[in-house]
Amino acid sequence: MTAADLEARLLYRDGLMLILDKPAGLPVHAGPGGGENLERYFQHLRFGLPKPPALAHRLDRDTSGCLVLGRHPKALRRLGKLFQEGRVGKVYWAIxxxxxxxxxxxxxxxLKKLSTKAGGWRMxxxxxxxxxxTGYRVLGQGGGLSWIECRPQTGRTHQIRVHLAALGCPLLGDHQYGDAAADRDLPLHLHSRSIxxxxxxxRDPITVMAAPPPHMQAALAQCGWSALQDEADRQTGQTDGKNPGSP
Structure with a gap:
């Protein structure tokens, strides 16, 4: 990923924080075995500061959308306190x-983590x-799919995926908690829509929204989403395309 690639994904910037539109399929940091990750490119986001920004929270590898970075230690402490106290508003879109x-x-x-016989784990x-x-609201439906807005009140691993599966509507492309055979060739349809x-x-709270990734747009359109309406919603600060004025 080049500096231009990363800067093109920058949704918000001020003296304390940056908010990126994270691509799906890329881990935010290296795992035990290393490998490609988003964090290794943060050097391109210093914008004159002596050190690169750092993660204020995490998104799973296959989740796209709003990712918050703190630009220096003081900012990270302030952001960390907001997340720990549950004062950060998070909206996810799921198909x-x-x-x-x-x-x-x-x-x-x-939720708790359970080890599997194969040596892995699941929640x-x-x-x-x-x-x-997790609070949820159905925004649209079509073709046997539901477009669901999720507002997690806690930040457990795989929380939205497990909670929606428990409701009997697993995420499209969820190979672990959904229909592994049917979803074999599909990416996960989960997007951090706004924060x-x-x-x-x-000052008033800062709200930033990320457009849904290309791999989700066909399913969203099947459920009533409109690319033109989405652009208008993001310009006016609305969090979804079905209920203008929703919190």
Missing amino acids: ARGQPAAPEGRVDLP VTAEDGQQAA TLPIYPK
Whole structure:
């Protein structure tokens, strides 16, 4: 990834933070075995500061959209406190197979990591797991798919994926919690649509939105999404194309 590639994905920049439109399929940082990752390119985002920015939170490898970076240690501490206190507003868009029983609601199911016989792991719902809550709302439907807005209240690993699967509507392209055979050639359809940060005490919260990635657009359109309306929504600061004025 070149400096120009990364700067083209820059959604927001000020003295404290940067917000990137993370591409799907690229880890944010290197795993135990190393490999290609987004963090290795942060040197291109110094913009005159002596050190590159650092991750203020994480997105899974296959999730696209809004990713927040702190530009220096003081900014990272401030951002870290906002995330820890649950004061960051996060909106995700998901394309799921089927539909939930209710068009909107809240999933409160604790989650814990479970090792598998093959040597891997997965997240499961369990009474002795960590508390996890996700608000959801169906924005559109079509062709057996649902376009769902998710607002996670906690930040557990794979939270949205497991919670939607528990509702009987697993994510399109979710090889782990969905239909592995049907989704074999599909990427995960999960996008960090917007993020809202009350980082400046005397100013309004900052809300930034990311356009859905190309691999999700056909399914979104099948459920009623419009590229033209989406552009208008992002220009006016709306979080979705179905309910202008929603929080």
